[in-house]
Amino acid sequence: MNDRVNKPRPCPACRKAEMQPATYVREFHPRDRKVTVELLTSRCPACGAEATSAAQHVENLARLKARKDQYDGLLMGEEILALRRRFGITQQQAAKLFGKGKIAFSRYENEATYPDETMTLVLKLAIEKLDVVRWLAERAGIELPFLDARCEDERKQKLRVFRNDARATRWLKIASTEKAQRAVDSDLVRWWEGGSQDHSLEAAPANDDRCEMAREQYA
Numbered sequence: 001m002n003d004r005v006n007k008p009r010p011c012p013a014c015r016k017a018e019m020q021p022a023t024y025v026r027e028f029h030p031r032d033r034k035v036t037v038e039l040l041t042s043r044c045p046a047c048g049a050e051a052t053s054a055a056q057h058v059e060n061l062a063r064l065k066a067r068k069d070q071y072d073g074l075l076m077g078e079e080i081l082a083l084r085r086r087f088g089i090t091q092q093q094a095a096k097l098f099g100k101g102k103i104a105f106s107r108y109e110n111e112a113t114y115p116d117e118t119m120t121l122v123l124k125l126a127i128e129k130l131d132v133v134r135w136l137a138e139r140a141g142i143e144l145p146f147l148d149a150r151c152e153d154e155r156k157q158k159l160r161v162f163r164n165d166a167r168a169t170r171w172l173k174i175a176s177t178e179k180a181q182r183a184v185d186s187d188l189v190r191w192w193e194g195g196s197q198d199h200s201l202e203a204a205p206a207n208d209d210r211c212e213m214a215r216e217q218y219a
């Protein structure tokens with residue numbers, strides 16, 4: 001961790017002391033295993049107020065992400081939350097979409113419980129394939145506010161890539177930031193990370209077709 005993570009600053013609550021680096025532990029229980037992650041924050045020695053700086057938050061996200069190695073194929077709560085947010089639906093809509101009880105997604109996202117093997121598989125499919133979510137939504141009669149926007153995002157990203165091959169490396173850098181990863185379909189990013197340009201030229205149009213087909217279907 002660099003110095004910036006624990007940069008000294010006055011307590012925002014009482015202003016009587018400098019915030020001191022502190023840690024706390026979050027505990028998760030995938031497959032009844034105990035997984036702990038030590039997270040960073042700052043605490044005021046005078047009044048006890050706690051605050052997490054932006055740099056600490058970035059470090060914490062990386063630490064949380066790293067726990068996935070111990071999940072043995074299970075999805076982390078934030079992955080399920082990300083899937084739901086990606087399509088702009090509530091926990092209750094997600095429950096209806098996937099045929100679960102009303103509080104199921106609240107529990108999945110907090111990791112109070114973990115989806116069983118079948119549900120995990122379906123969620124992973126939904127994360128990978130826009131069409132799966134589209135099919136489920138149609139079946140459940142749920143509107144997905146962000147679906148068209150996501151197809152549009154994919155199209156724009158690809159136009160940037162294919163207009164100029166020299167830009168590909170730069171695009172990859174952009175795509176590897178968390179924000180951009182949410183904005184482009186994950187298989188396109190993986191395709192770049194795989195490093196095969198030839199393969200990619202086939203993969204990308206197929207991706208376009210998928211949106212186009214879906215668009216017609218929903219017109």
Ligand SMILES: [Zn+2]
Nearest residue numbers: 011014044047
């Ligand atoms: Zn204080």
